[in-house]
Amino acid sequence: MSPEALNSLFAIGIGFALAGALASGYQALAQRPAGFGLLQEGVAPRAFAAVPFLVFAAPFIIMRNTLRGAKIERRRVEFVMMATVLAGFWSLMSGTFFVMTLRAAGVLA
Template identity: 85%
Template sequence: MSPDALNSLFSLCIGFALAGALTSGYQALVHRPAGFGLLQEGAAPKTFAAVPFLVFAAPFIIMRNTLRGAKVERRRVEFVMLATVLAGFWSMMSGTFFLMTLRAAGLLA
């Protein structure tokens, strides 16, 4: 495996792990699952604070909603595959940003 492919795989894994940790922490604090409904509370400071949270938590929320919809609503395989690719790409981008931030802060070599 090339170093670039390994770096992309590591970013993907870090992105999903970060998204899962954020949504699990949110659910532990407020006793309800995180979702995109956090943005529908109007122009309030709480809504603006939800945007950075959702940027990093979105891959987990997308996959949770997709897998739940595949079982409950009998969604087509193509829709599940498209949502999985979208969540994977989003996870890789957020993982890359997170790793670049750690490198810039001097926490990673």
């Protein structure tokens, strides 16, 4: 496996782990699951604060909603696969950003 592929795999894993930790932490504090409905608060500081949270928690929310929809609503396999690819790419981007931030802060070598 090439170093670039291994780095991408690591970034995807970090992105999903970060998304899961953020969404689980939100659910523990707010006693309700995180969702894109946080943006429906109108023009309020809470809605603006939800944007950076959702940027990093979105892969978990997308996969949770997709798997629930596949089970409950019997969604087609193509839709589930497309949502999985989208969540994976989003996780790759957020994981790459998080790793780059850690490197810039001197936490990672």
